[in-house]
Amino acid sequence: MKRINSKYIDTGTTWLSDHCLLVNERGLIERICTSAEADALHRQIEFEEELNFPQALILPGCVNTHSHAFQVLLRPTTGQPRHFQDWVDRFLYPLVLAQDEDTLYASALLVFSQMLKQGITTVGEFFYLNNLPDGSSSRQRNVQAVLQAARDLGLRISLVRALYDQGEKEGQKRFKEPWQQAIEQTRQLALQYQKHARVSVLPAPHSLHGASPDLIQAAAALAEELDTPWHIHLAEQQSDLQLAQERYGTTPVGALDQLGVLDERTVLVHAIWLNEADKDRVAAKHASIAYNPLTNMALGDGIADIAGWVRRRVTVGLGTDANIQTDLFAEARTVEYLQRTQNLAMGCIPAARSLYRMLHLNGGKVLGLPVGELQPGMAADFLAVNLEHPSLLPAAYAEEVETAVLNQLIFSAWPAEAIQAVFVGGETVVEAGRLTLVREENVAEEIRRILG
Structure with missing residues (x-):
């Protein structure tokens, strides 16, 4: 003792x-x-x-609900993109194509060490470089490199395993895989680490543009099988509204509801471009939010209605996403300041504890882990x-x-x-x-x- x-x-x-x-x-x-x-x-x-x-x-300890560790290598280019798609095509995808086990380990070691020093004890690592440069499966070697970095440092990690079966761009070869393979490899990884004290695994269909309806439904079913939450990038960019309308004839939240997967296991990453009715629907279904204000600012995504989520009693955890910084206290501070800027008012999130819980307690819930609160057990x-x-x-x-x-x-x-x-x-x-x-x-x- x-x-x-x-x-x-x-x-x-x-x-x-x-x-x-x-x-x-x-x-x-x-x-x-x-x-x-x-x-x-x-x-x-x-x-x-x-x-x-x-x-x-x-x-x-702080709980980081959403990270892409390898994107720390994009820090030198943070100021140059013209817009989000330019950032993806001109900076992100070239970096993606250059990654191997060594670079994935080194970048994870760098950013995870910075997280620990700034008080992050658990990270939700949304990992999607599951293939080799030629598009064939890495057979889990890539993800094992990232997990090894966390284990070496002593960081607790929830591997949010991305599932991606859409897209024809060159960079997307590193992500795209048959949906059955994506589900099975995620299941195998979860079973491999099911008894590990500091490693857990949960499924994450990448987005409405990256994952087919079959894959999204299979991911939700796998989360129920594994008894975990499942994560999905949703309504990050305003253009995501048009995509949802074209593919599903409804809003991004409506698409998930249409597929029958919107429930208490669902975690929406970003959730910026939602109308009031969809916010009410998210609250009614007891879904949660993983919000990344500093990265959303850097990418020109927009500002999520966090004050509205707090009023609706929706659980909001925080993430560092592209890892421009690795300070969750700064993310919480940015949450409040953005609400003040958007609403031209102060005290948008009036209780200090409402912001404070986003640092840790809410994050534990978003990742489905017994962390973020100091209680027996x-x-x-x-x-x-x-x-x-x-x-x-x-x-x-x-x-x-x-x-x-x-x-x-x-x-x-x-x-x-x-x-x-x-x-x-x-x-x-x-x-x-x-x-x-x-x-x-x-x-x-x-x-x-x-x-x-």
Whole structure:
């Protein structure tokens, strides 16, 4: 048993002082109790390790619901595309065609290490480079390279396995596969990792333009079989409305409903261009949202109605998508600022906890994992944040310390500096800003090796 002492603990729903976490040998939270209760328990059992964070807040690790790790290699071109399709054709697809196992591993190692340092303990990696450059299956070798990077770093990963059976462009050869093959390979991957503590797999028909009706329905059925959510890019661009009308005679949300797959397992990635009736339909079906505001801004996609989702009590998790940045606190901050810009008003998401939950608790729900909240039986994935760091002052001395700290975490914190330690499954994976399981020099060396 491991004991973690801290000035404050926020479970994701409740603020506590003078409490500690007890973590068992399986990497799960055994108990959250007062310091006095832990002292009494110590007379009965021996704590293998005791860690003290006297000026810190312990909070759940951030859950990144949507990432394309290899796109970190597009960072040098972020400012040049003329529009979304230009970005796809002139930048994304050439990069896609150049990828192999080595570049996929190196790019994942780079971006996953940055995520950990900024407090992300779980990533939903939406992976679609399942083929070799000639269009034949990589037989899972590509995806294994990405999974290996996460495992080496100690990052928890939900492999959101993309399913893609449409498209004739050269770059789409890396994605396109018979829908039966896509489903079977996803099933095999899920079975391979079903007992792995930090790896899980869920299906994701890429989009209405990338996945056929048969594939979308098969993916939803597979999610039910595996007892997972399933994800799909939906209504990211305004042009997606016309595509849905041409192929299905309705809206993007209407297309999913028409196929009989819109339900509580459905996670809509982006969900920007929806009318009010479709937002009501999403809420009524208890579907969820994976929102990526910084990438949506960079690609000129538009602004999702997050205030509307909050009013409808729809679960919204956050993602870093193209990984222009890997800071989920910045994503949450951007959510609120975009709502203010669009509505010409402040307080669009009035409760600090509504934004705060998007960092972790909601993300756990979007990925269908027991993460994002500190409760007995949940994964011991958490951060120790130094409340004495300048970016978090003067919150720790405010009269209403809980609201003050939550606000500053979202709106002014420098997470890469303020975070003292990051834990996944009770194991320290970042300490004092340094990785513990992989040498920092190795990350840079991998990038030099593939690009040098």
